[in-house]
Amino acid sequence: MSRVAGLLRRVFGVAREHVGTDHLGNKYYIIPEQKTWTGRVVRAKRMVVAANPTEYQYMEGSIPLEWDAWIRGRRKEPPSIEELLKNERYREEIKVKAKDVEEKDTAVRAKEYAEGLVATPSQTVAKGHAAATSFGKPQISEEPTSTANTFQPGSWMPNKK
Structure with missing residues (x-):
């Protein structure tokens, strides 16, 4: 759909105006307010073409604060x-x-x-991760060992230390 809309904009004269470029290479445009062929008024739009167009490359601060305020309509004039x-x-x-x-x-x-x-x-220095079962313990105890299928209730008693 965006390709068709872009083609129609180019054919029928709906064009964006370059407003400025920041030091990072982002380009800022405005599409002025226009009337459609049905008479409906389409309000002006502001847009940015990022220097790094892929979403995964975006980092916080990729758009300067002043330009961000202009894009979001918090200020009337571009910086x-x-x-x-x-x-x-x-x-x-x-x-x-x-x-x-x-x-x-x-x-x-x-x-x-x-x-x-x-x-x-x-x-205080805690060894290990808080989610680990041995967190805060001085060392991991080897006893009791698992007896698996041969365990009998009452067969194991703790060491007397």
Whole structure:
């Protein structure tokens, strides 16, 4: 059906307009509002042609936030290159500031631990996976062993340790 619709769009002049391309290679288009031959109004549509068209190659962040907002109709105008660069610089500044705050917090925490103001968190290491039957046990016991078809009730008694 999409091939037929695409053919009809090309034949009858319904065309998409290229709006922009982002730094990842995604291309953004708009199909303007139009009237059909029956007089019905078809509202404008926004679309993206991804640089990696296969679904399994898509990763979060493959579409910049500004373009995503435009595609979803949260903003009227597509983002400008200046706006994209400004927002990217701002995101990088936030990352640097967050790293600085984390380093300062780590230094304050280490100082508090050294002065004895705060108790150090206990370090527990569990061997194995919580779903395993031996989780938290010091070792897997070999006894009792299975007697399969020869088991008699009352024949096994635990070791006296």
